[in-house]
Amino acid sequence: MPSVRFCVVLGILCTLLSACGGAGQSFVAKDEPWRETEERACLASGVVRESPFIKTKLSLGGPSVCGAEQPFELAAADGGRVALRPAALLRCPMIPQVNRWVSTSIEPAALRLYGVPLAELKIAGSYACRPINHAFGASLSEHGHANALDVSGFVLADGRSISVKKGWRGDYRDRAFLRAVQAGACENFTTVLSPDYDSNHHDHLHVDLARRGSDGLRTVCK
Numbered sequence: 731m732p733s734v735r736f737c738v739v740l741g742i743l744c745t746l747l748s749a750c751g752g753a754g755q756s757f758v759a760k761d762e763p764w765r766e767t768e769e770r771a772c773l774a775s776g777v778v779r780e781s782p783f784i785k786t787k788l789s790l791g792g793p794s795v796c797g798a799e800q801p802f803e804l805a806a807a808d809g810g811r812v813a814l815r816p817a818a819l820l821r822c823p824m825i826p827q828v829n830r831w832v833s834t835s836i837e838p839a840a841l842r843l844y845g846v847p848l849a850e851l852k853i854a855g856s857y858a859c860r861p862i863n864h865a866f867g868a869s870l871s872e873h874g875h876a877n878a879l880d881v882s883g884f885v886l887a888d889g890r891s892i893s894v895k896k897g898w899r900g901d902y903r904d905r906a907f908l909r910a911v912q913a914g915a916c917e918n919f920t921t922v923l924s925p926d927y928d929s930n931h932h933d934h935l936h937v938d939l940a941r942r943g944s945d946g947l948r949t950v951c952k
Contacts, residue, residue: 757861759795759870764941765877769799772822778802783810787819790876796859798822798876807832812848818856821876823939827918828879831937835914836884843907846886852893854934855880863930872921878938884911895933898925911935916951927952 772778780786783806790797798821805817807829820828832851840848857876861868872878883893884907897904908924915922915937923936942948 756866757794757868757870757874759874761795762941764946765875766799768823768939769821772826773800778822778825781810783807784825790819790857793859795870796874798857801857801876804828807851808837812837813850814853815850816853818853818879819876820856820879824877824879827937827939831914831918835917836911839907839910839914840884840886843903843910844886844890846888846890848884849887850885851881852883852885852891853880854882872938872940877940878921878936880934880936882934893933894925894935908935912951916949920948921950923950923952 778784783804785803785805787801787803789799790801801819801821802825803817803819804814804825806813812832818828832848836851837848840846855873856879858871858873860871860874862871873880882895883891883897885891892904892907894908897908899905912922912924912935915935919937919939920942921936921938921940923931925932942950
């Protein structure tokens, strides 16, 4: 029969590790009140409204602290001019930041470097209740709060495709474009991770709105 001490330790571990998505998907999670506060403030502001390309979805509740009170499915950014494929499932505060990133950074960079309008963002990930980098026992990813977006590439109006995987160290224009995109992301999100960060991000740009540091103001742009 298991000892009392073993059972206590096991109970603590089970509390810390919240199962999500089956084998290999357990994570360490904690309740962070700022998330609910920011989401409700965004919803109350009316900055995000339903439209042909923004759809209100059912509440995402769990497992553990995963989810969002009122998520949205974003099918296109900047007034519907730039498609997101597939559509991204995000919490309210992410929507205006994605729109601003697209309209003030990505679209101007496409016109400046290729002379062609931006048509599409290729989405590699949005909401997913999982640990960071899918590593068993790691902290819950911002994706688990619908507070992150992974973009693997961009499609221009003439059909040209620029992938993060090939273009990051590709020809001059692709490199310049992707670095302009990254720089713009760093102005709109608190976390931006590129292929320069680590091998887990070799094929996409990760952006999120996590609060970091004791004051919640620390940013990461790598």
